[in-house]
Amino acid sequence: MKRRKKVALALLALVLLSQAPFAYRSYRLRRLGAAIDALNAGRAAAAPEEEPLTEYAGVFHVHSFLGGHSPGTLEEIVRAAKSERLAFVVMTEHPQPRLDTAAATLNGLHDGVLFVGGSELVASDGGRLFVAPGVAAPAQNPPLQELVTRAKSESRLAVVGYPEQARDPALSGFDGVEVYNLYTNARRINYATMFFDGLWSYWSRPELLFARFYERPAENLRRWDGYNASGTGRAYAFAGNDAHANVGFALKDRDGKKTLDFKLDPYERSFRLVRTHVLFGKDEPLDESNLLAALRRGNFYLAFDVFGDPTGFRFTAATDPRDASTQGRADMGDEITLPPGGEVRLKVTLPVQARTVFYRDGQVVHEVPDSSLSSLAVGQKGVYRVEVYLDQLGSLLEGKPWIISNPIFVR
Numbered sequence: 001m002k003r004r005k006k007v008a009l010a011l012l013a014l015v016l017l018s019q020a021p022f023a024y025r026s027y028r029l030r031r032l033g034a035a036i037d038a039l040n041a042g043r044a045a046a047a048p049e050e051e052p053l054t055e056y057a058g059v060f061h062v063h064s065f066l067g068g069h070s071p072g073t074l075e076e077i078v079r080a081a082k083s084e085r086l087a088f089v090v091m092t093e094h095p096q097p098r099l100d101t102a103a104a105t106l107n108g109l110h111d112g113v114l115f116v117g118g119s120e121l122v123a124s125d126g127g128r129l130f131v132a133p134g135v136a137a138p139a140q141n142p143p144l145q146e147l148v149t150r151a152k153s154e155s156r157l158a159v160v161g162y163p164e165q166a167r168d169p170a171l172s173g174f175d176g177v178e179v180y181n182l183y184t185n186a187r188r189i190n191y192a193t194m195f196f197d198g199l200w201s202y203w204s205r206p207e208l209l210f211a212r213f214y215e216r217p218a219e220n221l222r223r224w225d226g227y228n229a230s231g232t233g234r235a236y237a238f239a240g241n242d243a244h245a246n247v248g249f250a251l252k253d254r255d256g257k258k259t260l261d262f263k264l265d266p267y268e269r270s271f272r273l274v275r276t277h278v279l280f281g282k283d284e285p286l287d288e289s290n291l292l293a294a295l296r297r298g299n300f301y302l303a304f305d306v307f308g309d310p311t312g313f314r315f316t317a318a319t320d321p322r323d324a325s326t327q328g329r330a331d332m333g334d335e336i337t338l339p340p341g342g343e344v345r346l347k348v349t350l351p352v353q354a355r356t357v358f359y360r361d362g363q364v365v366h367e368v369p370d371s372s373l374s375s376l377a378v379g380q381k382g383v384y385r386v387e388v389y390l391d392q393l394g395s396l397l398e399g400k401p402w403i404i405s406n407p408i409f410v411r
């Protein structure tokens with residue numbers, strides 16, 4: 001054999017060998033996909049007559065071209081929301097000096113999806129504030145506390161974004177914290193491995209690549225739990241899709257035409273990964289004021305829908321039904337009074353079997369494996385919430401919650 005041919009063969013062997021781990025990773029993702037399909041196929045049908053609430057799934061924290069640094073058009077966003085069958089989208093545009101982006105963005109019903117035009121405001125002392133309805137550009141960026149106080153005095157929803165950057169330790173009065181941000185999480189991606197993972201998974205289910213970089217936002221959860229436990233105020237957990245349609249990579253030919261365009265966050269994919277599930281009273285119509293009121297009350301939960309449809313998840317609390325003097329019932333976000341010397345029963349219902357972890361003031365107090373129904377009787381005041389894990393989906397999702405509930409405040 002000629003020397004040149006030998007070298008070529010050796011190189012080919014090396015290239016093939018280098019792809020072996022990616023082929024294996026792609027195989028594991030295909031298995032994960034099959035496990036998710038089986039999970040969704042085995043979902044229990046909800047009993048509608050018992051159900052006092054209506055559930056709407058949507059997304060929070062979405063940008064279009066209006067705020068800069070996103071190439072996404074309003075039409076693309078409507079199309080993606082419609083094809084993902086979302087009930088609502090909360091837009092959070094960056095203000096611009098010569099354009100009221102909150103007014104110019106999507107508002108109202110489009111193709112059956114409810115849009116709320118909000119804003120993402122920058123604080124002078126670190127952190128951001130999402131407000132909805134949105135506002136025109138402020139003349140300058142005030143400190144975060146001032147943004148919160150102003151938004152609340154104008155009855156707007158006020159959610160602290162990028163909490164890891166908020167430096168005011170005494171900050172209070174806000175409605176929620178963006179404990180999870182898809183974009184922040186995606187920045188931890190190793191693009192070299194993601195490139196080959198992307199090639200190997202591009203024609204199957206690229207959204208499952210999310211399982212590779214998704215991490216439980218432990219530090220944000222810890223700080224959020226701490227705020228609620230301190231009694232300074234009540235805040236609810238939000239998940240930001242932070243959808244821009246600009247994360248990924250493209251290969252361009254000499255004329256600048258894209259030959260391979262692999263976006264990790266086209267709107268469809270981003271909308272599929274993580275969602276906000278809001279609970280409404282049976283006869284409440286889905287409109288902007290009811291949606292914002294439910295978000296301000298914490299009547300919602302976060303779920304990584306890409307791993308399974310969580311619709312039907314409920315976390316409730318009730319006092320002993322035999323004792324008429326202390327009757328009470330609470331949903332996520334609500335408060336319930338602990339009867340003197342008595343108990344409150346926390347209950348979790350799931351559409352599939354999963355592991356439920358109960359927290360009080362940020363500490364794990366109880367865990368129920370493999371069940372679609374779990375409960376915990378508590379005789380101690382505190383802020384209770386749950387996280388749900390799908391252990392059956394394997395080690396790729398180890399330590400990564402499927403559902404994060406909002407708390408019930410036992411007072």
Ligand SMILES: [Zn+2]
Pocket residue numbers: 061063092120242
């Ligand atoms: Zn943003």
